[in-house]
Amino acid sequence: MAKGDKNVEMITSRDVDFAQWYTDVVKKAGLVEYSSVKGCVILLPYGYAIWEMIKTELDARFKAVGNENVYFPMFIPESLLQREKDHIEGFAPEVAWVTHGGDEELEERLCIRPTSEVLFCEYFANAIQSHRDLPKKFNQWCSVVRWEKSTRPFLRTREFMWQEGHTAHATAEEADAFTLMMLHLYADFAENYLALPVLRGRKTEKEKFAGAKETLTIESMMHDGKALQTATSHNFGSDFAKAFDITYTDKENKLQHIHQTSWGLSTRLIGGIIMAHGDDNGLVLPPKIAPIQVVIIPIASHKEGVLDKAYELENTLSRHFRVKLDVSDRTPGWKYAEYEMKGVPIRLEIGPKDIEKGQCVLVLRDNGEKIVASLDNLVEEVQMRLYTIHKAIYEKARKNRENRTNTAFSIDELREKLDTAAGFVKAMWCGERTCEDAVKEQATATSRLMPFVSENIGDTCFVCGKPSDTLVVWGRAY
Amino acid sequence: MAKGDKNVEMITSRDVDFAQWYTDVVKKAGLVEYSSVKGCVILLPYGYAIWEMIKTELDARFKAVGNENVYFPMFIPESLLQREKDHIEGFAPEVAWVTHGGDEELEERLCIRPTSEVLFCEYFANAIQSHRDLPKKFNQWCSVVRWEKSTRPFLRTREFMWQEGHTAHATAEEADAFTLMMLHLYADFAENYLALPVLRGRKTEKEKFAGAKETLTIESMMHDGKALQTATSHNFGSDFAKAFDITYTDKENKLQHIHQTSWGLSTRLIGGIIMAHGDDNGLVLPPKIAPIQVVIIPIASHKEGVLDKAYELENTLSRHFRVKLDVSDRTPGWKYAEYEMKGVPIRLEIGPKDIEKGQCVLVLRDNGEKIVASLDNLVEEVQMRLYTIHKAIYEKARKNRENRTNTAFSIDELREKLDTAAGFVKAMWCGERTCEDAVKEQATATSRLMPFVSENIGDTCFVCGKPSDTLVVWGRAY
Numbered sequence: 001m002a003k004g005d006k007n008v009e010m011i012t013s014r015d016v017d018f019a020q021w022y023t024d025v026v027k028k029a030g031l032v033e034y035s036s037v038k039g040c041v042i043l044l045p046y047g048y049a050i051w052e053m054i055k056t057e058l059d060a061r062f063k064a065v066g067n068e069n070v071y072f073p074m075f076i077p078e079s080l081l082q083r084e085k086d087h088i089e090g091f092a093p094e095v096a097w098v099t100h101g102g103d104e105e106l107e108e109r110l111c112i113r114p115t116s117e118v119l120f121c122e123y124f125a126n127a128i129q130s131h132r133d134l135p136k137k138f139n140q141w142c143s144v145v146r147w148e149k150s151t152r153p154f155l156r157t158r159e160f161m162w163q164e165g166h167t168a169h170a171t172a173e174e175a176d177a178f179t180l181m182m183l184h185l186y187a188d189f190a191e192n193y194l195a196l197p198v199l200r201g202r203k204t205e206k207e208k209f210a211g212a213k214e215t216l217t218i219e220s221m222m223h224d225g226k227a228l229q230t231a232t233s234h235n236f237g238s239d240f241a242k243a244f245d246i247t248y249t250d251k252e253n254k255l256q257h258i259h260q261t262s263w264g265l266s267t268r269l270i271g272g273i274i275m276a277h278g279d280d281n282g283l284v285l286p287p288k289i290a291p292i293q294v295v296i297i298p299i300a301s302h303k304e305g306v307l308d309k310a311y312e313l314e315n316t317l318s319r320h321f322r323v324k325l326d327v328s329d330r331t332p333g334w335k336y337a338e339y340e341m342k343g344v345p346i347r348l349e350i351g352p353k354d355i356e357k358g359q360c361v362l363v364l365r366d367n368g369e370k371i372v373a374s375l376d377n378l379v380e381e382v383q384m385r386l387y388t389i390h391k392a393i394y395e396k397a398r399k400n401r402e403n404r405t406n407t408a409f410s411i412d413e414l415r416e417k418l419d420t421a422a423g424f425v426k427a428m429w430c431g432e433r434t435c436e437d438a439v440k441e442q443a444t445a446t447s448r449l450m451p452f453v454s455e456n457i458g459d460t461c462f463v464c465g466k467p468s469d470t471l472v473v474w475g476r477a478y
Numbered sequence: 479m480a481k482g483d484k485n486v487e488m489i490t491s492r493d494v495d496f497a498q499w500y501t502d503v504v505k506k507a508g509l510v511e512y513s514s515v516k517g518c519v520i521l522l523p524y525g526y527a528i529w530e531m532i533k534t535e536l537d538a539r540f541k542a543v544g545n546e547n548v549y550f551p552m553f554i555p556e557s558l559l560q561r562e563k564d565h566i567e568g569f570a571p572e573v574a575w576v577t578h579g580g581d582e583e584l585e586e587r588l589c590i591r592p593t594s595e596v597l598f599c600e601y602f603a604n605a606i607q608s609h610r611d612l613p614k615k616f617n618q619w620c621s622v623v624r625w626e627k628s629t630r631p632f633l634r635t636r637e638f639m640w641q642e643g644h645t646a647h648a649t650a651e652e653a654d655a656f657t658l659m660m661l662h663l664y665a666d667f668a669e670n671y672l673a674l675p676v677l678r679g680r681k682t683e684k685e686k687f688a689g690a691k692e693t694l695t696i697e698s699m700m701h702d703g704k705a706l707q708t709a710t711s712h713n714f715g716s717d718f719a720k721a722f723d724i725t726y727t728d729k730e731n732k733l734q735h736i737h738q739t740s741w742g743l744s745t746r747l748i749g750g751i752i753m754a755h756g757d758d759n760g761l762v763l764p765p766k767i768a769p770i771q772v773v774i775i776p777i778a779s780h781k782e783g784v785l786d787k788a789y790e791l792e793n794t795l796s797r798h799f800r801v802k803l804d805v806s807d808r809t810p811g812w813k814y815a816e817y818e819m820k821g822v823p824i825r826l827e828i829g830p831k832d833i834e835k836g837q838c839v840l841v842l843r844d845n846g847e848k849i850v851a852s853l854d855n856l857v858e859e860v861q862m863r864l865y866t867i868h869k870a871i872y873e874k875a876r877k878n879r880e881n882r883t884n885t886a887f888s889i890d891e892l893r894e895k896l897d898t899a900a901g902f903v904k905a906m907w908c909g910e911r912t913c914e915d916a917v918k919e920q921a922t923a924t925s926r927l928m929p930f931v932s933e934n935i936g937d938t939c940f941v942c943g944k945p946s947d948t949l950v951v952w953g954r955a956y
Contacts, residue, residue: 036558036600037588040551045616048547069526073518074621074637080514093580098590100575101625101636110515112576112590122514138523142621143552147579158579159552 011341013280018224023153025274029283029342032153039151039158043267046342049291050270051161055141057193057289058163058265061185067137067165072119074142075110080118084243087117090210094146096158112145117211117236117262120166121244128258131170131250135178139165154271155478162266168258170248172237175259179235182263183216186231194269195286195394196220196276197401198230199424199473201449206436209262213237219448219473221401222275225422227448227475230272233263271478276397277366283343284366284393287386294382295339296325297332299351309355313348313378320379321386340365345389346382366393405473409462414474415443424448424475428468430461438463445474489819491758496702501631503752507761507820510631517629517636521745524820527769528748529639533619535671535767536641536743539663545615545643550597552620553588558596562721565595568688572624574636590623595689595714595740598644599722606736609648609728613656617643632749633956640744646736648726650715653737657713660741661694664709672747673764673872674698674754675879676708677902677951679927684914687740691715697926697951699879700753703900705926705953708750711741749956754875755844761821762844762871765864772860773817774803775810777829787833791826791856798857799864818843823867824860844871883951887940892952893921902926902953906946908939916941923952 011024026032031047043051059069075098082088095111113119120138128134141163148156165182169175183200190196198218208215212234220230241247241257250256277284287293294317298310307327314325324344326335332349339347347363354360362371362381366389373381404423408414414425425445429435439445454471461468489502504510509525521529537547553576560566573589591597598616606612619641626634643660647653661678668674676696686693690712698708719725719735728734755762765771772795776788785805792803802822804813810827817825825841832838840849840859844867851859882901886892892903903923907913917923932949939946 033601033605035551035597036555037551037553037597040553042551042597042601043549045546045548048549051549052547068523069530070523071521071526071529071621071639073513073515073520074623075515075518077514095580096576097578098574099577102571102573119513119515119520123511123520127511143549145552161549 011280011282014223014278018275021278021280022271022275025278025282025341026153031270031274039148041151041153041157043161046291047270050273050285050289051267053289053291054194054269055163058189059141061189062139062163062165065137065181065185066135067139067167069140070138071140071142072113072116072123074113076113076116076118077108077110079108080122081111083118083121084211084240087211087240091115091146094148096145096147113142114144114146115262115264116140116144116164117166117240118244120262121240121246121260124168124241124258124260125244125246128168128246128248131248134168134170134248134258135174136168137165137178138167139163152271154267154274160267162264165261165263167261168246169260170250170256170258172259175235175237175261179214179216179233179261179263182261183218183231183233186233186263186265187218190218190220190230190269191394193286193288194273195390195397196230196272197394197398199449199451200453201451201473203232203449204436204447204472206433207447209234211236211239213239217449219475220272220276221397221404221424221475222272222478223278223400224275225400225404225475227424227477228268228272228275229448229477230269231263231265234261236260236262268478275478277393278343281337282341285343285345286393287345287390290343290345291322292324292339292342292344293321293386294323294346294348295335295344296323296348296350297335297339298325298327299332299349299354301327303352305355306350306352310350313350313360313375317348317379317382321382336363345386348382364389366396407457408474409458411439411442411463414439414445414462418443418445418476422476424473426455426457426471426473427462428456428458428460429470429472430464430466430468431470432461432464432466435461435463439474443474445476448473448475448477489758489760492701492756496753499756499758500749500753503756503760503819504631509748517626519629519631519635521639524769525748528751528763528767529745531767531769532672532747533641536667537619539667540617540641540643543615543659543663544613545617545645547618548616549618549620550591550594550601552591554591554594554596555586555588557586558600559589561596561599562689562718565689565718569593569624572626574623574625591620592622592624593740593742594618594622594642595644595718596722598740599718599724599738602646602719602736602738603722603724606646606724606726609726612646612648612726612736613652614646615643615656616645617641630749632745632752638745640742643739643741645739646724647738648728648734648736650737653713653715653739657692657694657711657739657741660739661696661709661711664711664741664743665696668696668698668708668747669872671764671766672751673868673875674708674750675872675876677927677929678931679929679951681710681927682914682925682950684911685925687712689714689717691717695927697953698750698754699875699882699902699953700750700956701756701878702753703878703882703953705902705955706746706750706753707926707955708747709741709743712739714738714740746956753956755871756821759815760819763821763823764871765823765868768821768823769800770802770817770820770822771799771864772801772824772826773813773822774801774826774828775813775817776803776805777810777827777832779805781830783833784828784830788828791828791838791853795826795857795860799860814841824863826860842867844874885935886952887936889917889920889941892917892923892940896921896923896954900954902951904933904935904949904951905940906934906936906938907948907950908942908944908946909948910939910942910944913939913941917952921952923954926951926953926955
């Protein structure tokens with residue numbers, strides 16, 4: 001991938017220009033490349049490998065709670081998309097339309113799925129008749145298309161990879177519980193696998209998914225204080241079921257509408273990992289999803305025994321970790337910078353003197369700490385260090401969120417706090433759309449969520465002053 | 479999935495109407511469902527699970543020979559598609575065109591990838607400069623779109639799932655060797671994983687991939703004697719490299735064009751598995767890719783101890799195999815028919831008398847054989863039976879091919895043989911396109927391949943009578 005020493009040139013500092021730092025990192029770490037297809041990017045091997053790690057773990061977790069994988073067509077006939085009013089209003093402005101197949105104009109144009117609720121509804125309407133056909137818990141891994149104006153790798157591209165789960169349940173209680181369970185599944189994955197602390201809660205009416213009764217969300221904070229919606233879980237109640245006439249006969253032989261959920265997570269998450277954990281030397285990858293967990297760099301590798309020992313360590317460690325041994329003719333300095341850029345959690349240096357002493361040097365990516373480690377219990381040492389790196393970067397991200405979370409009791413105060421230093425701002429809200437619109441207009445901030453675990457920091461809406469018992473976390477978001 | 483007892487209704491016999499048998503099986507086994515999107519089908523959990531099995535195994539084999547996964551955009555700008563003349567001529571008539579994004583008409587229309595050579599070429603042209611950047615071995619798992627007129631699940635749909643590998647090499651020799659290695663990788667996978675015997679060879683000029691210098695293919699024969707192209711591996715030489723100006727500087731600092739390959743395999747393969755192995759009771763799945771390898775059916779499950787023992791067996795066998803225990807209130811007879819339809823290799827029946835005797839009954843899907851098996855060494859017994867089923871269905875398919883392979887020394891003879899009973903026909907061919915066209919026109923047969931291991935069944939072309947040393951296998955194909 002590397003050409004000359006370009007990859008290890010300095011990148012922009014985060015504090016100088018966070019957006020430029022981000023662009024530098026995704027390119028120099030070899031995650032993505034631009035193509036001549038406007039608004040789309042290429043996921044290169046290193047970037048795609050991170051997505052594969054995410055997929056493999058999440059897929060196992062989905063299946064463990066009874067979800068089954070399927071694949072539905074990428075096309076949606078225009079008439080089908082229009083069946084649910086709120087849904088079409090939410091998505092029609094940003095879909096791509098196929099109008100011709102070969103030389104022939106289509107009788108009805110097809111959009112490329114921006115999301116697949118309507119296709120699953122159509123299937124459910126045909127496939128579900130009795131309570132014995134329920135529940136259905138489907139998931140698909142695919143790409144979707146939304147015709148966005150601006151492009152930012154992982155965060156905003158016209159085509160992006162994601163998974164979308166779609167389930168059908170007999171009762172409202174079951175759908176409620178499933179929506180919540182999937183959100184907690186995402187939250188646990190984000191925190192315990194990606195070291196990404198998240199807030200859990202509900203979206204307001206204004207911010208919920210087009211057509212949903214309720215949208216649950218996990219929100220994380222990036223290094224620069226801006227919010228990233230990390231995953232969402234939607235409860236549709238029976239709205240889609242009514243629009244698509246999806247019914248079943250219950251045990252008393254009465255006709256009932258089904259209750260539905262959908263839930264999704266996309267490659268945006270990779271953008272979140274980059275922006276939450278990265279530093280001025282490049283990526284800092286959470287150990288559990290790092291495609292390379294340990295990179296071995298031989299020092300003075302022309303000296304007798306060095307390469308032999310490096311291969312031996314590769315062999316030993318590979319049984320437990322994802323390991324790369326770099327025996328290329330690049331200088332050690334080049335290699336240090338390269339694998340720092342790529343966010344490899346542990347660098348292992350081994351040279352003639354180390355071998356003499358039966359040791360090696362481990363350098364931890366998150367804080368640069370150098371540890372002299374005995375070769376005798378290296379597997380245990382590496383295991384322990386990967387664990388502590390996970391804990392440390394989680395804690396660093398959590399502290400950043402804590403330091404950047406404030407309260408506000410007026411729109412002016414909220415705007416001022418966000419202008420000084422972006423972050424989350426907690427404020428009480430009456431529940432009225434007009435107040436929420438006012439915050440957007442006067443402070444360019446959106447409601448991120450109403451946390452499940454609320455606080456009572458006041459009794460009145462910070463916009464209109466009416467009584468309020470609802471805390472909202474506000475912020476500026478990617 | 480099942481509603482009432484519909485799933486176990488009789489299906490059409492293979493000998494009465496093979497096409498109808500096929501349609502019955504894919505629906506009643508729960509592999510696919512039609513949707514309102516014309517020409518596209520839904521892959522349901524059982525069908526998608528088979529694709530996942532194929533993906534997991536092939537992906538590991540690809541990576542073992544140095545291929546890396548990537549993801550390229552699904553769109554191709556019209557001007558980019560037109561860069562290689564033969565390629566555009568091959569694909570333009572059957573691509574889907576996106577003309578609008580939201581309400582706006584696009585400046586340049588985009589096709590949805592029918593295959594991605596041109597996108598990879600564009601990337602290679604930018605990313606490759608020095609011999610140090612080579613080789614590049616990329617693969618992607620995705621769907622592609624070809625605007626076909628007719629629809630047949632797995633065999634011909636407008637959107638279908640596949641993988642496409644794209645590699646760039648410094649020398650012609652390396653590209654030649656890699657093209658061949660990937661073909662053998664596919665062949666080994668087909669034979670040793672899917673129990674699908676294949677012929678290995680080269681396509682003629684007429685039948686090769688649009689833009690390729692050479693196309694290698696594996697061809698298998700279905701139960702009805704028709705051919706299925708199972709996977710292909712293409713050698714592009716430097717033709718695309720010249721059209722896209724993809725060069726590198728070699729070790730002597732001279733500018734050279736790269737040499738490229740591509741290779742692919744799709745969900746058509748699932749159609750092949752169905753048609754090669756299936757019988758009048760439904761699917762017969764190769765044990766290595768069967769989503770359920772052993773189904774446990776408790777007999778007289780209300781009797782004391784039966785369910786306990788069934789759960790115990792599930793627990794024991796699940797550590798080694800993919801197992802399903804069906805404790806639903808369906809009758810055993812319904813369950814037998816259901817899992818036969820689904821092609822589950824082994825049915826395990828366990829009832830009160832079996833338990834008394836410390837045994838169970840294994841019923842083999844391929845030949846209906848019933849085996850009384852001791853519970854003492856059940857894991858070994860099942861392991862052995864899965865192995866022998868694999869061997870047996872491979873051998874049955876190979877015998878079918880052998881019995882249906884003939885020779886011909888004139889077009890009339892070839893036509894007559896194919897009209898009597900479809901199959902492969904070997905005949906010597908001079909290499910001229912006109913003779914190949916004549917076979918197509920007069921016998922509606924195509925050249926399937928020129929086998930790597932040739933035979934000399936004559937010295938002259940069976941069409942024109944000119945000298946020939948090339949054996950071609952002809953047939954009618956899906």
